[in-house]
Amino acid sequence: MRSLLHASFDPACRFVRLMLAEKGLVARQVETGPGDETLAAHNPAQTVPVLIDEPPTGGEIAIAPAAAIAEYLEEAYRDPPLMPATSAGRAEARRLFHWFDGKFDAEVNALIVRKRIAGGGTGRRWGEPEPIRETADALAWHLDYLSYLVERRAFLAGDRLTIADLAGAAHLSVNDYFGLVPWADFPDVRQWYARLKSRPSMRPLLADRIDGTAPAPAYADLDF
Amino acid sequence: MRSLLHASFDPACRFVRLMLAEKGLVARQVETGPGDETLAAHNPAQTVPVLIDEPPTGGEIAIAPAAAIAEYLEEAYRDPPLMPATSAGRAEARRLFHWFDGKFDAEVNALIVRKRIAGGGTGRRWGEPEPIRETADALAWHLDYLSYLVERRAFLAGDRLTIADLAGAAHLSVNDYFGLVPWADFPDVRQWYARLKSRPSMRPLLADRIDGTAPAPAYADLDF
Incomplete structure (x- = not known):
């Protein structure tokens, strides 16, 4: 299978x-x-x-x-489509997919998340400080850009769910597990993420746990 | 336009x-x-x-x-196609495109090439040694893998030219400008690259020059 x-x-x-x-x-x-x-x-x-x-x-x-x-x-498997039908729509969905897959991963995940998930726990040596401030700054910059998008659109790449939203939810969810996302400062992005979080497709992800590291309190909470 | x-x-x-x-x-x-x-x-x-x-x-x-x-x-612009028609063929062409775009770029280009092209010249501080040995080792590993492919196939992803070949030629050409590619050690890859290099599409790339840095002698030579 x-x-x-x-x-x-x-x-x-x-x-x-x-x-x-x-x-x-x-x-x-x-x-x-x-x-x-x-x-x-x-x-x-x-x-x-x-x-x-x-x-x-x-x-x-x-x-x-x-x-x-x-x-x-x-x-x-065309149905349901997760990319728009037009060339311009597809370009936008792909651009944002790569935004997360490349840029967000290098600028945000690389600082804390990738080390923690690779280490199966904190993934750092005893006493080594984590770049908390740098991660907060990088995340805030990205959340600001996402705010700009969702203030203008129902979903990241337009008026329907696409691979851009799924990539965004995937990347934010891991940062959210570790309590790194300042939702209160970005209400429009929170509202978009709340809609994504409520989809049945997200449920298995929200049930995942890392041994020895409990998720942030609101991680699996749909009304965070 | x-x-x-x-x-x-x-x-x-x-x-x-x-x-x-x-x-x-x-x-x-x-x-x-x-x-x-x-x-x-x-x-x-x-x-x-x-x-x-x-x-x-x-x-x-x-x-x-x-x-x-x-x-x-x-x-x-479907014609001529630069991806195979089958799902398996397309998956292979995309896998190898991303091999160069992600892995080769991070493991080879990041060491020397990206610094030199960013600096418009050597892109390094006076006296700072370049990772020549590391780059040679990384390139040899990749050329070894490409040898494995072209021993079995006319082109990287199969029997026809695809985006995999174009990505490979693009990435190798920049390394070749700086004389970093040990062609003599990888005759099968050299033969594949010679075919790519002879295509009209490659001519403008081979005519490019970086101010102050002459290309390696065989860079634009079709019988290198």
């Missing part, structure tokens, strides 16, 4: 889980990481996520990275 | 120039970089490349980053 090689708190993996759920596609989820032979066999780059699909046309396809999985799922 | 905001020696920009040329699409090429208002207006992430197209359906669309431009061009 279809399976997803993933890591529960990797934002790109969360994005793919959301996309699968929104399209009503079931996948066996296999937690994995660097050094895993199954991962290396299916993705020479040894990164997660990797989707191993058995398409209706037969055979087995391994797809990576997340950007390629998004294009594949949109081509192979 | 159609225009491309780019930087001549940025590998992702070179990829888009190759893709446009292979599809027979003319674009006004505008050299740009961070801080440019035109760039900021068309791409809030302020990265290059940005393609500003006037599609047959009317209007103007700004598309970024390179991965989104590749998908856009393939959808809007």
